[in-house]
Structures are given as structure tokens and as C-alpha cells.
Amino acid sequence: MGYKVAVVGATGNVGREMLAILAERAFPADEVVAIASRRSLGTEVSFGDRTLKVKAIENYDFSDIDICLMSAGSAASKEWSPKIAASGAVVIDNSSCWRYDADVPLVVPEVNADAVVNFRKRGIIANPNCSTAQLVVALKPLHDKATITRVVVATYQSVSGAGKEAMDELFAQTKSVYTLDEIAAAKKFPKRIAFNVIPHIDVFLDDGFTKEEWKMVVETKKILDPKIKVVATCVRVPVFIGHSEAVNIEFANPITADEARELLRNAPGCLVIDKREAGGYATPYEAAGEDATYISRIREDPTVDNGLVLWCVSDNLRKGAALNAIQIAECLINRNLIQAKRKAA
Numbered sequence: 001m002g003y004k005v006a007v008v009g010a011t012g013n014v015g016r017e018m019l020a021i022l023a024e025r026a027f028p029a030d031e032v033v034a035i036a037s038r039r040s041l042g043t044e045v046s047f048g049d050r051t052l053k054v055k056a057i058e059n060y061d062f063s064d065i066d067i068c069l070m071s072a073g074s075a076a077s078k079e080w081s082p083k084i085a086a087s088g089a090v091v092i093d094n095s096s097c098w099r100y101d102a103d104v105p106l107v108v109p110e111v112n113a114d115a116v117v118n119f120r121k122r123g124i125i126a127n128p129n130c131s132t133a134q135l136v137v138a139l140k141p142l143h144d145k146a147t148i149t150r151v152v153v154a155t156y157q158s159v160s161g162a163g164k165e166a167m168d169e170l171f172a173q174t175k176s177v178y179t180l181d182e183i184a185a186a187k188k189f190p191k192r193i194a195f196n197v198i199p200h201i202d203v204f205l206d207d208g209f210t211k212e213e214w215k216m217v218v219e220t221k222k223i224l225d226p227k228i229k230v231v232a233t234c235v236r237v238p239v240f241i242g243h244s245e246a247v248n249i250e251f252a253n254p255i256t257a258d259e260a261r262e263l264l265r266n267a268p269g270c271l272v273i274d275k276r277e278a279g280g281y282a283t284p285y286e287a288a289g290e291d292a293t294y295i296s297r298i299r300e301d302p303t304v305d306n307g308l309v310l311w312c313v314s315d316n317l318r319k320g321a322a323l324n325a326i327q328i329a330e331c332l333i334n335r336n337l338i339q340a341k342r343k344a345a
């Protein structure tokens, strides 16, 4: 018998992607349950070639759930994840609510899969922020080879990273521009996003950085190495799916662009597209719907002793959220860290 899996936030961008990936990968689930807020009760979501009726979280009994894939935002996770974990399910959470808790592993399987073993204290495993996930996948093989000391990263983040209403806002504003209609006031973003870029994601902190930038620093340290210094500038761009990053990396030891290209070619989760010609690099358009972290434009940085510069692109809804969560669940199963309750009974 397989596992009983709950997808909480099943009507959202990440939840829908989770259902698609569970079906694609033939995840060993006997039953998958779609759950969201009361607002969505009875609506239908796709799961492979079937549809599932959405259940409301308030009335759902989690006692026979083995794995709960949670993508319903921080407030819902704060309230529900501990209750769901207490009922005996392992919760794999996509919000930022638990990421910085010392008793919650923060996992990107290509980088720190071994950390999953520490999930029992709270019964919760956290997924990183979407920008961090693809960054650490690209950094890990380079760090293993030449020891990264400092990373400077600028992100170009798609609107799907801010949820389904944010995608609607870009769509509606873009349409209004073409139809010469008045553009409705921005709701999900602080300024108009259509035909614009916004250097502000999440709230501002006292030091002038935004919380999104802070998350990239703290999460990279927790997942990869606390000694690595990171500084980030996070920018929202009018792209529907796929986050891009321009990354400057400094190392303790020498590493050439050719060595880096070869290492990344053989690294799990990475796909190198790096021809030094027009179109010989990845863009978010190609990354959307794909699992890989694409790496392009690898070159040596002539302004520091041991430095590389690269361009990195990935589907934020997949590697940045849904795929990573499902890979964590697969890690737990492959390492025999969880048992199906119905099998055990």
C-alpha cells in the first residue's frame, strides 16, 4: 500500500503544480486529497487525468494522512502545520513560517538531503524561498570544489512567485495597456508591474534590505554553509513563470570557467546551456514547466582573485516550491524515514 497525501493550498499556484508533479512522477500515493480554505470548498482541481473536489481545511480530519504538502501561506501554516504534525503526518511546508526554526530542517535535496533525518522534533520540514532553491543548487558543486566565500546576487523574479492573484494583476494591466483602458490600481504589487520592474519584494527591514533579500542570505547559510557571505537585490519583473538570477561568486581557491561548466554539467538538478552566441543561454520562457536549474553565461570575474559570474534560471513554481517539496517527500520514503499509516495498521 502507498501513502495518503494531502495537498493544502491545492487551488493556488504551488498547490496545483504539486498535484501535477505528483501525477507526473507517479508518486507512490494510494490517495491524494486536495485541501484549501473554506472559500474553495467543492471546487475542482486537476490531478493527472482526474479531478479532485477541494475540501475545506477546517473540517478535515488529518489522522490518516501520511504526508501533508503545505502551500497555503505563513498564517495558515502557523496555525495548521503543528496540528497536522501532531496527528502523525509529516508536513512539508512551502511558506517562510518554519524555515528559520532550529528544530525544522530546511532542505534542498540536491544540496543537503541528509538534513531530513532531523524532522521528528516538530514533524515539519521547510522548503526554502524560490530564489534560494535554484541558487543553492547552482552553488553547491562549485562550493564543494573551490569553497565559496561570498555571493552577490541580483534576482529577476516572476509574478507567479507572489501567487495566483499577482499573475492576474500582470495579465489585467498588460491587457489594459493594449486596449488603451485605464490601468486598475496596483493591489498585489507596490507599483504597476506591466512593462515595468520593481526593486522591492516583501517588506522593508531596518537596514534597508527587504525581507526577500534577507531570506536569501539566511537560507543559503542554513542550507549550504553558514560561513558564506551573501548579499542580494531582489527585483520583480513582468514575467509570468521563471525566476532568473545574475550571480557573482568569490572563492577561497582558484576555479576556471571551464572547470565550473564541467562541474555543473555533472551536478544533480543542473542543466548547462552556455554557448557564447545569440540565444545560447536559458531564459525563463524555456525554464517554465521544467525541473532543472539552468545555468548560462559562466565566465571568470577579472575584478577579484578567484571569482565567477553566471546566470541561473528555474521554474519558481517547480524547483522553487512544488518539485522541491515532492523531492523531500521522496527522500523520506527512499530512506525509510516514514511508513504509510494504513500499512502499519
Ligand SMILES: NC(=O)c1ccc[n+]([C@@H]2O[C@H](COP(=O)([O-])OP(=O)(O)OC[C@H]3O[C@@H](n4cnc5c(N)ncnc54)[C@H](OP(=O)(O)O)[C@@H]3O)[C@@H](O)[C@H]2O)c1
Binding pocket: 008, 009, 010, 011, 012, 013, 014, 015, 035, 036, 037, 038, 039, 040, 057, 071, 072, 073, 074, 075, 076, 094, 095, 096, 128, 129, 130, 160, 161, 162, 163, 164, 165, 316, 317, 320, 321
Ligand atoms: N509561488 C512561488 O513561487 C512560491 C515559491 C516558494 C514558496 N511559496 C509559498 O507557497 C505558499 C503558496 O503560494 P502560492 O503562490 O501557491 O499562493 P496562491 O496562488 O495565492 O495560493 C494560496 C493557496 O493557499 C490557500 N489558502 C490560503 N489561506 C488558507 C487558509 N487559511 N487555509 C487553507 N488554505 C488557505 C488558498 O486557498 P483558496 O483558493 O481557498 O483561497 C490557495 O489554495 C506561500 O506560502 C508562498 O510564499 C511560493
